[in-house]
Amino acid sequence: MLRSLDIRDMLIIDRLELSFQSGLNVLTGETGAGKSILLDSLGFVLGWRGRAELVRSGAAQGEVTAVFDLAQDHPARAVLVAAGLPVEDELILRRINTPDGRKTAYINDRRASGEMLRALSDSLVELHGQHDDKGLMDPREHQRILDDFAGLSDDLDRLSKLWRALGAAEKARDAAQIRLAAAREExxxxxxxxxxxxxxxxxxxxxxxxxxxxxxxxxxxxxxxxxxxxxxxxxxxxxxxxxxxxxxxxxxxxxxxxxxxxxxxxxxxxxxxxxxxxxxxxxxxxxxxxxxxxxxxxxxxxxxxxxxxxxxxxxxxxxxxxxxxxxxxxxxxLDGADADLSALDDAVAQASTRYTRAAEALRAKRIKAAAKLDKSMARELAPLRMERAVFRTLVDPAPASASGLDAVSFRVATNPGAPAGQLNKIASGGELSRFLLALKVCLTQDTSGLTLIFDEIDRGVGGATADAVGRRLAELAHEGQVLVVTHSPQVAALGGHHWRVSKRVEKGQTLSTVEGLGDGARIDEIARMLSGDRITDEARAAARALMQA
Missing domain, CATH: 1.10.287 (Helix Hairpins)
Incomplete structure (x- = not known):
């Protein structure tokens, strides 16, 4: 669980200390107030590759510190042990950036590389960004999503090695054939x-x-x-x-x-x-x-x-x-060419057989995982007010490649009786967001200790649908920690902990501020989200109703 985030001199943040809790944490604020900067800063300390210029103008350096609590069975402990780093119940990540782009990282006060931070981040945080649903539009991403769901990384590594071995065998055979053909000519x-x-x-x-x-x-x-x-x-x-x-x-x-x-x-x-x-x-x-x-x-x-x-x-x-x-x-x-070519042909045939067997075994696992993913998606779509939607994962034959003999694609039908089709041709923006939320839940349901972060997952939805999205996020938060950046009052009203992000101008500089909200301030913030800058009594009443629903 992410316990705290300390940001100093990053973009328009001069000094910010946030203490997060388990459950559903919501961050709200006007567009441009700096909500995305919080995620950029968290991504920076986790080693993610992002925007290059992060240091606040005029500052000597920017610094972000993130503190995580690790349960005894948290997978991050195994990563730390493998890297020879100290393992404690508290994990402290610190990363410094200078204006010229030099970066220095520390894990529990030990120097570490950005690669090491990224290896840890996979077991600490799962982020859904505002534009992740574009991946659903790309069929090439569908296979990656299915393989992640099925946990096929080891199978893919093995198949990739067999593919390279087959390519090397074919290259050696082809080169021998070219040399022989040239020799035959003369x-x-x-x-x-x-x-x-x-x-x-x-x-x-x-x-x-x-x-x-x-x-x-x-x-x-x-x-x-x-x-x-x-x-x-x-x-x-x-x-x-x-x-x-x-x-x-x-x-x-x-x-x-x-x-x-x-x-x-x-x-x-x-x-x-x-x-x-x-x-x-x-x-x-x-x-x-x-x-x-x-x-x-x-x-x-x-x-x-x-x-x-x-x-x-x-x-x-x-x-x-x-x-x-x-x-x-x-x-x-020339005199020994027939025997040599025969041996090279045998090597290609053996490599091809090994690759094909592994690819067919991978296909069988994908087909099995596709059926399981479809069932999981059906369970997840129902509480998101898409109980009538049909999600299907197709595993079709494809030309051989390092990833196998398959082409994976997602097909959906959002209304009863409607034909299934590609996501980008069938689903609306709000439906894409819900499909993606369901997929994120399916992909992380067997992973313990992850902090789930959703950046405007409710984009394109409102009313009862936004309420359904918020309730699903709240249910997820019962099992761990969820951080949501949202513009939806329905989602914000369901948060267990609420922060408001705002901007201020100080000595001619624009700075971003984050403050935790008590019950009264929460009502005003949700009312603002409902009615705009002019907060009315009716808006406050609607906010109270949302929070009590």
């Missing part, structure tokens, strides 16, 4: 290319080696003749022969001239040794440059063949070997 080319590369057997670095060998052979052809001439010039028919002759001639003459020829002979001997070394080097060079002319043809043929094959496949010569491996892998995919 299969002949791949096999021919694989044969070419296998026959060529190119090796990494081979292009550079062949090119170097070719350049060496081409160079040998150009310089070989000059080296051979040099060899001849150095040999017996050249320098070696002439120097040998000179040596013999000098040796023959040396006996006749004494020691005069010894230095020339020594120098000549040294020159002959150096000449011999030069001759040997030239011979080795000739031997290194010697090759079979067909070798150059062979090198050039392979070099040009490798380069042509590389150009054909738009790769570098050194990449041919790796390209051949890639082609071999594609061919391996």
């Amino acid at each position: 299969e002949d080319f791949l096999r021919h290319a694989a044969q070419e590369i296998q026959a060529m057997d190119p090796q990494p670095g081979e292009d550079a080696k062949l090119d170097a060998d070719r350049r060496l052979m081409q160079g040998a052809v150009r310089v070989g003749e000059d080296i051979a001439k040099a060899s001849d010039a150095l040999g017996l028919n050249g320098a070696e022969g002439q120097m040998g002759d000179a040596q013999r001639w000098l040796e023959g003459a040396s006996g006749d001239v004494g020691d005069a020829l010894e230095p020339p002979l020594a120098a000549l001997a040294t020159a002959l040794g150096a000449l011999s070394d030069a001759q040997a080097g030239v011979d080795r060079a000739l031997e290194a440059l010697s090759f079979n002319p067909s070798d150059l043809e062979d090198v050039e043929e392979r070099l040009f063949a490798i380069r042509a094959l590389a150009r054909k496949h738009d790769v570098l010569p050194d990449e041919l070997a790796a390209f051949g491996v890639e082609i071999a892998q594609k061919l391996a995919v």
Whole structure:
């Protein structure tokens, strides 16, 4: 139960302290007095996403504190335990907002996140806003309402996982089929290319080696003749022969001239040794440059063949070997494609079977819950002066989705003998409000400890119908706590506790005030709701009659 709400510097509220009670709490006041601001502030401290600019103009920060009493079996206790937060009979939520949008939250004086506040709020408060009945107009909301009524969140989570698994299996199968189709289109080319590369057997670095060998052979052809001439010039028919002759001639003459020829002979001997070394080097060079002319043809043929094959496949010569491996892998995919596709098809079939079974099981639960919801709605509509209305929940087949194979829709007939139809085509505004009230009651009837808040649930109804709505709200309040924002005097008259929201101007600022009303003030407020600004004795008498009815 919501025990108190403390609001500081939020919108047009400077300081406000409210103490709520069990039973039916009603808030009344002129339009624009600030009733919705109270709900915005409560939503803020509960972590709900709403309007961004909440801090009162000129204030350093806005702050809201809400205090709840928790019974021993209140579901909020389990949420607190799971989050590792202190659990007490009193739950204090506090949240601060700064003008720049920074928010800080506390749960029992421990820092907490907005997400944690929202998780708690689900077990603390159920709010019906002024525009919630628009959800009844949207068939997509009907399935959510039925699933909430049936408590199918775990089933939906499980089905959603199976749906994603089925999608992943289909995606893998489809991708394999696309790859296979693309490979099939180039299969002949791949096999021919694989044969070419296998026959060529190119090796990494081979292009550079062949090119170097070719350049060496081409160079040998150009310089070989000059080296051979040099060899001849150095040999017996050249320098070696002439120097040998000179040596013999000098040796023959040396006996006749004494020691005069010894230095020339020594120098000549040294020159002959150096000449011999030069001759040997030239011979080795000739031997290194010697090759079979067909070798150059062979090198050039392979070099040009490798380069042509590389150009054909738009790769570098050194990449041919790796390209051949890639082609071999594609061919391996082709060769094993049937088996792989069969396995992927089996995976899709298994995933589809698991999803379908779960979706059909969910459908059975929805159909059962739909019948139960229709009976509950019939019980709830009767005290709302719609005892002749017929509410039906249809569960029809729909294309597969993460939420199942069903399309849920609500159909109503508001008058006997009238055909059933969609809510937005059959029900009036006042009837929509009552349908929504009945649905809210059905959805929360098995939930303990909730504070139910209704923001103008009586919109569009008056007279005896408004009285019926008020009496149903009062009956609900016997079992817990209900807060109602209302413009209906019939509803306000049935409240156990009454607050009036009004505006005042102070130092040039408009501020909102909430005051609790005693019996006399309640009579005047309900009289104002009946007659307007001019409260007459007749209006007060009518107000007393409503309060005593």
